Amino acid sequence: MLVDLVITGATLAEHAVPMDIAVGNGLILDIAPAIASNAPRFAADGRLLAAGFVECHIHLDKADILDRCILAQGTLAEAVAETARLKAVFTEQDVYARASRIVEQAISHGTTVMRTFVEIDPRAGLRSFEAIKAVRRDYAGAIDIEICAFAQEGLTNEPETEGLLAMALADGADLVGGCSYTDPDPAGHIARIFDLAERFNVAADFHVDFDLDPAGSDLPAIIAETEKRGWQGRVACGHVTKLAAMGREAVAAVAVQLHRAGIGVVALPSTDLFLLGRDAEMLAPRGVAPLQQLASAGVLTAIASNNIINPFTPFGDASLLRQANLFANIAHLSRKADVDLAFAAIGANPARLLGRSHGIAVGASADLVLIDAVSPADAVRRAAPVLAGWKAGRQTFFRPAATLLRP
Numbered sequence: 001m002l003v004d005l006v007i008t009g010a011t012l013a014e015h016a017v018p019m020d021i022a023v024g025n026g027l028i029l030d031i032a033p034a035i036a037s038n039a040p041r042f043a044a045d046g047r048l049l050a051a052g053f054v055e056c057h058i059h060l061d062k063a064d065i066l067d068r069c070i071l072a073q074g075t076l077a078e079a080v081a082e083t084a085r086l087k088a089v090f091t092e093q094d095v096y097a098r099a100s101r102i103v104e105q106a107i108s109h110g111t112t113v114m115r116t117f118v119e120i121d122p123r124a125g126l127r128s129f130e131a132i133k134a135v136r137r138d139y140a141g142a143i144d145i146e147i148c149a150f151a152q153e154g155l156t157n158e159p160e161t162e163g164l165l166a167m168a169l170a171d172g173a174d175l176v177g178g179c180s181y182t183d184p185d186p187a188g189h190i191a192r193i194f195d196l197a198e199r200f201n202v203a204a205d206f207h208v209d210f211d212l213d214p215a216g217s218d219l220p221a222i223i224a225e226t227e228k229r230g231w232q233g234r235v236a237c238g239h240v241t242k243l244a245a246m247g248r249e250a251v252a253a254v255a256v257q258l259h260r261a262g263i264g265v266v267a268l269p270s271t272d273l274f275l276l277g278r279d280a281e282m283l284a285p286r287g288v289a290p291l292q293q294l295a296s297a298g299v300l301t302a303i304a305s306n307n308i309i310n311p312f313t314p315f316g317d318a319s320l321l322r323q324a325n326l327f328a329n330i331a332h333l334s335r336k337a338d339v340d341l342a343f344a345a346i347g348a349n350p351a352r353l354l355g356r357s358h359g360i361a362v363g364a365s366a367d368l369v370l371i372d373a374v375s376p377a378d379a380v381r382r383a384a385p386v387l388a389g390w391k392a393g394r395q396t397f398f399r400p401a402a403t404l405l406r407p
């Protein structure tokens with residue numbers, strides 16, 4: 001097959017010596033210590049080449065709205081209320097412009113696959129959804145975007161939302177998302193989300209257990225519905241911060257059930273740290289799901305950005321390596337194997353969660369990122385810059401490494 005590009009001298013996690021990678025027709029054609037070809041060459045200079053990062057939980061529709069918000073308490077309730085007020089007047093043009101900015105940041109930090117939630121309810125209507133569909137189309141050459149039709153503010157209390165979600169699922173949404181903690185009837189909410197998942201034969205993604213009270217978890221209801229409907233491997237749960245407030249034995253018991261039900265857990269360190277533990281006078285808790293313990297029990301775990309520059313998280317730049325680094329810091333990761341897990345939690349693991357193949361292998365799609373690091377753990381430890389990226393073999397960005405100017 002015709003070679004379009006050879007990336008030379010790249011460090012790959014599974015190889016002891018630098019390798020050349022031949023790319024053609026969007027695929028990886030060969031991996032070898034030295035590949036002879038007349039095709040254009042890109043010198044990796046011994047840096048780490050990895051499969052593109054996978055952002056499995058982000059809210060493009062309400063990103064980048066901090067400049068129009070009034071934040072007094074910085075609480076979750078205030079964030080939900082402020083966003084509800086603002087989204088009623090979101091226009092398609094406004095959502096498109098903000099979402100595009102975030103997608104461009106994500107691409108330039110090495111993300112090649114993204115699952116975004118889009119709020120659909122009587123306030124937002126389908127305007128944000130239409131805008132995100134246009135973003136998905138316009139950036140398809142650089143990133144695959146999955147759209148999750150999402151009920152942020154309840155379902156049993158706002159019956160109109162269910163019909164709107166169904167309209168979106170019939171018109172291009174890839175999966176359905178629920179938020180049990182904002183619904184006065186969490187179990188009813190969860191059942192209705194699964195009804196939609198079954199009706200449209202799509203995955204389900206929940207925002208769940210977003211506080212630090214170990215009691216009152218909605219996970220048992222989600223686990224039961226997942227198993228009842230045979231949805232193993234098609235359900236993700238974001239936040240699940242109650243697990244951070246439980247002892248190791250209690251977490252171990254939940255982990256066994258999550259593993260059996262094939263439910264993935266997504267930690268959102270920026271948001272979880274920002275919104276939780278705010279009432280602590282001292283020794284503020286970290287409040288992020290204990291991914292290492294879950295992973296050691298076989299649960300699929302991931303780290304994602306969630307919100308960016310809005311009342312839920314007034315920080316962020318869509319860099320997944322920075323999120324992995326943040327998680328590694330606050331979760332006390334020290335062993336190399338645990339730091340490697342943080343790297344897998346922004347690539348291989350979320351890819352599996354989304355049911356996608358991932359990795360650098362002959363025959364795989366050439367979705368690649370070049371990182372200014374020598375190993376995955378090194379990339380996480382230093383939140384190393386991502387210098388270049390390719391989607392299906394086409395280069396999508398380039399960031400020159402810094403050059404010191406000596407006297």
Ligand SMILES: [Zn+2]
Nearest residue numbers: 059207238306
């Ligand atoms: Zn979220």
